[in-house]
Amino acid sequence: MKIAEINSPDHRQHDTVSLVLQQIESLVKQSELLSPQTSSLPSTLSPQLRQCLAQLTQLAPSSFSKTVKLQLWKLSYRLWNSCVDLTNAGVKGHVELRHAAADILAIAGDVAGIPSPAMKAASFYYKTGLIWHEMRHFDLANDCYEKATDLVAKVEINSISDLGERKLLLDLNIARSRTAWEVSDRNVSITLLNRSKKFLFETAENFRILAEQYLVFGKALLTKSGISEANEALKLLNEGLELCERGLRVVKKTEETLILKSLRDKTLRFIAALHLQREEFESVVKCVRVLREYSGLKSGDQHPSLSVLAMKAWLGLGRFSEAEKELRDMVVNKGIPEAVWVSAVEAYFKGVGVAGVETVKSIFLGLLGRCQVSASAAVRVIYKVIGEGGGGASGGEGLRIREIMAEELVCDERVVTLFAGEAAAKDRTALHAVLWNCAAAHFRSKDYEISAGLFEKAMLYVPSGIESRILRAKGYRVLCLCHLGLSQLDQAKEYIDEAEKLEPNIGCAFLKFKIYLQKNDQAAAITQMKAMMGCTDFTTEFLSVAAHEAVACRALPVAVSSLHDLLNFYTSGKPMPIPEVVVLRTILVILIQESGHELDVLSYMKKAQARMTELGPENFFGRGEVGRREQNWFATNAWNVGTRVGVEENFELCAELFSLAAEFYDVKTDGEAVGNNTMVCKSMVLAVTAMVGTEKQKKVAILDTQARRAIELLDRVGKLMEALSTTDKIAGGQESSLNPDFQLAYMLNAFELYGRSKDSRSQHLLVKNYVNSKVCNPNHLLQIGLTFSQGSQFNAEVATTTLNACLSSLLSSPRPDYTSVAIVIRRLIIIAVVFKGDADDEVVYNLYKQAQRIMVGLRDGEYPVTEGKWLATTAWNRAAVPVRLRLVDGARKWMSMGLEFAKKIPGMDTYKACMEDFIAGFEKKVEEDDEKRSKLTS
Numbered sequence: 001m002k003i004a005e006i007n008s009p010d011h012r013q014h015d016t017v018s019l020v021l022q023q024i025e026s027l028v029k030q031s032e033l034l035s036p037q038t039s040s041l042p043s044t045l046s047p048q049l050r051q052c053l054a055q056l057t058q059l060a061p062s063s064f065s066k067t068v069k070l071q072l073w074k075l076s077y078r079l080w081n082s083c084v085d086l087t088n089a090g091v092k093g094h095v096e097l098r099h100a101a102a103d104i105l106a107i108a109g110d111v112a113g114i115p116s117p118a119m120k121a122a123s124f125y126y127k128t129g130l131i132w133h134e135m136r137h138f139d140l141a142n143d144c145y146e147k148a149t150d151l152v153a154k155v156e157i158n159s160i161s162d163l164g165e166r167k168l169l170l171d172l173n174i175a176r177s178r179t180a181w182e183v184s185d186r187n188v189s190i191t192l193l194n195r196s197k198k199f200l201f202e203t204a205e206n207f208r209i210l211a212e213q214y215l216v217f218g219k220a221l222l223t224k225s226g227i228s229e230a231n232e233a234l235k236l237l238n239e240g241l242e243l244c245e246r247g248l249r250v251v252k253k254t255e256e257t258l259i260l261k262s263l264r265d266k267t268l269r270f271i272a273a274l275h276l277q278r279e280e281f282e283s284v285v286k287c288v289r290v291l292r293e294y295s296g297l298k299s300g301d302q303h304p305s306l307s308v309l310a311m312k313a314w315l316g317l318g319r320f321s322e323a324e325k326e327l328r329d330m331v332v333n334k335g336i337p338e339a340v341w342v343s344a345v346e347a348y349f350k351g352v353g354v355a356g357v358e359t360v361k362s363i364f365l366g367l368l369g370r371c372q373v374s375a376s377a378a379v380r381v382i383y384k385v386i387g388e389g390g391g392g393a394s395g396g397e398g399l400r401i402r403e404i405m406a407e408e409l410v411c412d413e414r415v416v417t418l419f420a421g422e423a424a425a426k427d428r429t430a431l432h433a434v435l436w437n438c439a440a441a442h443f444r445s446k447d448y449e450i451s452a453g454l455f456e457k458a459m460l461y462v463p464s465g466i467e468s469r470i471l472r473a474k475g476y477r478v479l480c481l482c483h484l485g486l487s488q489l490d491q492a493k494e495y496i497d498e499a500e501k502l503e504p505n506i507g508c509a510f511l512k513f514k515i516y517l518q519k520n521d522q523a524a525a526i527t528q529m530k531a532m533m534g535c536t537d538f539t540t541e542f543l544s545v546a547a548h549e550a551v552a553c554r555a556l557p558v559a560v561s562s563l564h565d566l567l568n569f570y571t572s573g574k575p576m577p578i579p580e581v582v583v584l585r586t587i588l589v590i591l592i593q594e595s596g597h598e599l600d601v602l603s604y605m606k607k608a609q610a611r612m613t614e615l616g617p618e619n620f621f622g623r624g625e626v627g628r629r630e631q632n633w634f635a636t637n638a639w640n641v642g643t644r645v646g647v648e649e650n651f652e653l654c655a656e657l658f659s660l661a662a663e664f665y666d667v668k669t670d671g672e673a674v675g676n677n678t679m680v681c682k683s684m685v686l687a688v689t690a691m692v693g694t695e696k697q698k699k700v701a702i703l704d705t706q707a708r709r710a711i712e713l714l715d716r717v718g719k720l721m722e723a724l725s726t727t728d729k730i731a732g733g734q735e736s737s738l739n740p741d742f743q744l745a746y747m748l749n750a751f752e753l754y755g756r757s758k759d760s761r762s763q764h765l766l767v768k769n770y771v772n773s774k775v776c777n778p779n780h781l782l783q784i785g786l787t788f789s790q791g792s793q794f795n796a797e798v799a800t801t802t803l804n805a806c807l808s809s810l811l812s813s814p815r816p817d818y819t820s821v822a823i824v825i826r827r828l829i830i831i832a833v834v835f836k837g838d839a840d841d842e843v844v845y846n847l848y849k850q851a852q853r854i855m856v857g858l859r860d861g862e863y864p865v866t867e868g869k870w871l872a873t874t875a876w877n878r879a880a881v882p883v884r885l886r887l888v889d890g891a892r893k894w895m896s897m898g899l900e901f902a903k904k905i906p907g908m909d910t911y912k913a914c915m916e917d918f919i920a921g922f923e924k925k926v927e928e929d930d931e932k933r934s935k936l937t938s
Helices: 003-032 045-058 066-088 095-108 117-134 138-153 163-182 186-199 204-222 227-250 254-277 281-295 304-316 320-332 338-370 375-386 397-411 413-418 422-444 448-461 466-485 489-502 506-518 522-532 541-552 556-571 580-592 598-615 617-621 624-647 651-665 677-698 704-731 740-756 760-771 778-788 796-811 818-855 865-877 880-884 888-904 909-937
Strands: none
Touching: 003 045, 003 066, 045 095, 066 095, 095 117, 095 138, 117 138, 117 163, 138 163, 163 186, 163 204, 186 204, 186 227, 204 227, 204 254, 227 254, 254 281, 254 304, 281 304, 304 320, 304 338, 320 338, 338 375, 375 397, 375 413, 375 422, 397 413, 397 422, 397 448, 422 448, 422 466, 448 466, 466 489, 466 506, 489 506, 506 522, 506 541, 522 541, 522 556, 541 556, 541 580, 556 580, 556 598, 580 598, 580 617, 580 624, 598 617, 598 624, 598 651, 617 624, 624 651, 624 677, 651 677, 677 704, 677 740, 704 740, 740 760, 740 778, 760 778, 760 796, 778 796, 778 818, 796 818, 818 865, 818 888, 865 888, 865 909, 880 888, 888 909
């Protein structure tokens, strides 16, 4: 091998190294030339440096000459210093350059003449790692720390005498521990922290740094809620406490001692807080006792948290007297921040409850006298005393005590003064809201006494300026409501008068209306209700609400007046909140509740009928099922009230109501072809019946117009009955859906009214149609016949036809009612006698003969005895005239008829004997007369 060939690689390596160093130097110069005004570094600077460092790493740095290594050290420091300058100038984003500077120093390695080169390189990595950690690039930070650790591992610890280098070892371990903690590698973090103990070197600063880190980790775990975290936190805090104790044994300087004592006390306070969190109250008390012994200060000069910790521990142990003492000691401790004692007051009250209200009040007032308490703190205390939303752990008397204490607090002049002025405006508003909301909660639960007291106190925190006029008026209105709830009407009136002075509106007017209602001053309530309509913010809803209030107070005239006024708005064309039919129905519901309002019921029923006609049924009642229900309600109630006044014999009003019922029943809704024809017929029949009843009651003939109206109604009934008959035949049912009793009333009324108008044809047709109907029955025929055969409207032909039909119907029955048969026969005989006279004796005789045939085969007494005797005696008596006139045939006919009846009727034996004797004498006399006449003619 040639010498040139052997040496040439070294030359090539040297040239490459030189070239790379030149490139690095060029890049370092670029960093040095960066202006402090530079917002960001050139994007190519860091990548180029990385590329150069990669080349150097490949060129076996261990073989670099001392000159090369020194040049690398200089370049590294130049680059680091330029980064420091950039940092001081506020330029960010140069951490990669710092990282490169550390890498350059690590590549250079040991150089003769430079002391502790590994520690210096490790320092660069440590400081760079801190920046990466701050930027939350924990992987890069950990990479720096691990490289630094590898560098210092090569150094013998005992040989390190420089304090800064010793501290670097501790700082590096703590930094690695912090980074591991951030990536949730807790075990590694605590292991590294425990390993840091060998780098304490018995210096106070190192003890402090490591103890503080234990405290930081312990505090972080305190925020967790798990049991394992709490246990781990306690271990860490105890480690920190032990380090403080060790440090205090080795330190000599006073300032160092104070620093470690302060840290020890702080750690111990956190240990106490952890015990409190774990409800280990005895341990908390022990910690506080130790801390107080350490401090040796009076209670007024101790750390503010000690009293809070002790108080909460005593509360947890149920020793409220000790807790109260701790709380009262806080009053004399001027160093306790406001937020701390406010929190303590809240905790005390939460633990003691209502029993601690008096204590809280006195302590708070004591604080007011001792120090400058802010309004916001006062709000928090009062809020805690008064309870969230007015509620509390205990109710009843305990709740009342809370409210009394709260009222006394907010009434205190010092508290009122505290909230005066513009500076406290926000807190004043907050306190007003607390009192108002609590009062409102009590108001909703109908505890008006407490509510009124709190609302009054809330008024203390409403400014008196004109800008708060509306808020004050609102307060007076709600106080009026409270006193209304307590039935303290005079006080309520005073408050609402004050509110009206500040802000006259519909709300004030309405509350005055409520007061008059509760005073049962109905006249004043009606006047006030009408005054409401003059308010600028009046809406029709208030009339509806006023009516509901009046109904609740049983002030029915007021309710009706409110709704009556509401009705007047429906003709204005304005949109209304509820349908007109609902208003009318509500008025009628109110009026129908009590008797004596029937005329008003009739008036509003007529108004409803008029509006129905004007608007149309569907527009008035509504469409679909709703409309049908409304229409049926009006019809049904018109019927019911009409029935009630009919029972009371107020026939004139009864007729009007049944006429209206007919109108409502006749309404056709939702595309129906016809209304409720059956009920229409019934209503009109009853209306006519009432008209006729009025005439009989007053004994004054109804007017011709009324008579014509009644006939029109009955004509409508007749037509509707024909329609019903046709419908039922098609449906295969009975011939008419109208009740027979109503048909009877229809017949009687129609017959009488047709008779007045001399319309006998209609009377005949009326009877004919009824007799031919299937609804016809003998009892009704009898009643109709009897009615038609007497009175001023006597009509013999119609009566005879009806009674004959009745007789036929009775005799066709399987078990005839012979009492009714006897009545019919007697009435027919009377009609024949009265109507025919003696001109048609044969008709009368045939009726007696028919009665005789009916009696054939009957048991004794089956035919009414009285009627039988009447037939016997009247038939016998009819023979008197022929006897006197010697009309032998006529006399024999009627005497024979009378004797036949006497033979059939029980109890007429004496009559029969006398009759037989008289007939024998009559026959003897006839024979004698015949003999005399024969002698004369011969």
